[in-house]
Amino acid sequence: MIGIVIVSHSHLLAQGVREMALQMSQNLVKIEAAGGVDDQTIGTSAERIHQAITQAYSPDGVLILFDLGSALFSTQMAVEMLPPEQQAQTKVSAAHLVEGAIVAAVEASLGHSLEEVNNAAEAVKEMQKII
Amino acid sequence: MIGIVIVSHSHLLAQGVREMALQMSQNLVKIEAAGGVDDQTIGTSAERIHQAITQAYSPDGVLILFDLGSALFSTQMAVEMLPPEQQAQTKVSAAHLVEGAIVAAVEASLGHSLEEVNNAAEAVKEMQKII
Numbered sequence: 573m574i575g576i577v578i579v580s581h582s583h584l585l586a587q588g589v590r591e592m593a594l595q596m597s598q599n600l601v602k603i604e605a606a607g608g609v610d611d612q613t614i615g616t617s618a619e620r621i622h623q624a625i626t627q628a629y630s631p632d633g634v635l636i637l638f639d640l641g642s643a644l645f646s647t648q649m650a651v652e653m654l655p656p657e658q659q660a661q662t663k664v665s666a667a668h669l670v671e672g673a674i675v676a677a678v679e680a681s682l683g684h685s686l687e688e689v690n691n692a693a694e695a696v697k698e699m700q701k702i703i
Numbered sequence: 704m705i706g707i708v709i710v711s712h713s714h715l716l717a718q719g720v721r722e723m724a725l726q727m728s729q730n731l732v733k734i735e736a737a738g739g740v741d742d743q744t745i746g747t748s749a750e751r752i753h754q755a756i757t758q759a760y761s762p763d764g765v766l767i768l769f770d771l772g773s774a775l776f777s778t779q780m781a782v783e784m785l786p787p788e789q790q791a792q793t794k795v796s797a798a799h800l801v802e803g804a805i806v807a808a809v810e811a812s813l814g815h816s817l818e819e820v821n822n823a824a825e826a827v828k829e830m831q832k833i834i
Contacts, residue, residue: 585719585801588738592713592770595745607719614726639723639801641832666832668799670716670770697828701772701797 574680574689575602575628578673579621579638579647583608589637589670593677600681603673604628606650616643621650625662633661633686635676637693639669661686667693671701705811705820706733706759709804710752710769710778714739720768720801724808731812734804735759737781747774752781756793764792764817766807768824770800792817798824802832 576593580586586607593603604624609615621636628634638647644664651662663686665672672693679689707724711717717738724734735755740746752767759765769778775795782793794817796803803824810820 580719580723580801582719582723584715584722588711588713588716588719591715592711592745614723638832640805644833664833668827668832669801670711671799674771696799701769701799702775702795 573601573630573683574632574686575604575630575634576673576676576680577621577624577628577634577636578603578605578607579616579636579643580607580669581614581616581639581643583611585639589673593673596674597677597681601677602628603677616646618646618649618653621647622653625650625654629658631661633663635686635690635693636662636664637667637669637673637676638664663690665690665693668696671696671699704732704761704814705763705817706735706761706765707804707807707811708752708755708759708765708767709734709736709738710747710767710774711738711800712745712747712770712774714742716770720804724804727805728808728812732808733759734808747777749777749780749784752778753784756781756785760789762792764794766817766821766824767793767795768798768800768804768807769795794821796821796824799827802827802830
């Protein structure tokens with residue numbers, strides 16, 4: 573089963589997305605939060621993200637979702653710190669953070685592959701929130 | 704200047720989005736969080752949402768963003784508790800929560816109208832997070 577990492581500029585926000593996504597996956601999926609420079613300071617930390625990836629990692633892979641473009645650089649740095657075989661199984665998703673993480677958590681809990689989970693998460697772009 | 708309300712099933716998540724959006728607006732915009740049934744329990748509360756709208760309200764209006772479709776019912780109930788003249792100045796946005804809230808906070812801080820801010824927030828659907 574793939575793991576999921578939530579990257580945000582806010583520690584609270586990353587923890588909150590993790591909390592909701594865990595519940596949606598019925599606690600079946602490893603979901604780690606990497607938010608803030610530290611627990612109080614807005615920003616991102618490649619070291620925190622790297623740790624979260626390592627904790628969420630399994631050979632099935634890890635999907636990483638982030639909040640804003642400015643988190644992408646730290647995320648890419650964190651991925652580059654991984655051994656090559658882990659890098660190959662790590663994917664950074666372009667999905668919208670909250671909606672994507674919830675879909676990803678459900679899809680991952682069903683045992684779908686890294687690519688399948690990412691495709692489903694990125695498809696939330698087309699989701700109609702109000703019908 | 705319009706106000707913004709962040710509705711989420713998770714108290715942490717709503718607080719985290721508020722924290723980031725406040726920073727992006729340079730603390731110029733009234734942004735209130737209404738997350739969870741209470742601070743620990745996942746879910747939504749029409750009473751909490753109603754309170755947050757009341758706190759964020761000004762005659763320029765309030766934009767409400769939510770996480771999942773199941774928050775929409777509580778949000779609509781909360782709006783119906785408002786006096787009619789406030790209901791008319793309250794809009795529930797279909798924007799993606801985090802990305803939409805950040806855009807909305809910036810647009811609101813520039814003094815844009817309720818409709819302009821909502822249009823900008825809903826347009827994040829088309830945002831390319833990874834180029």
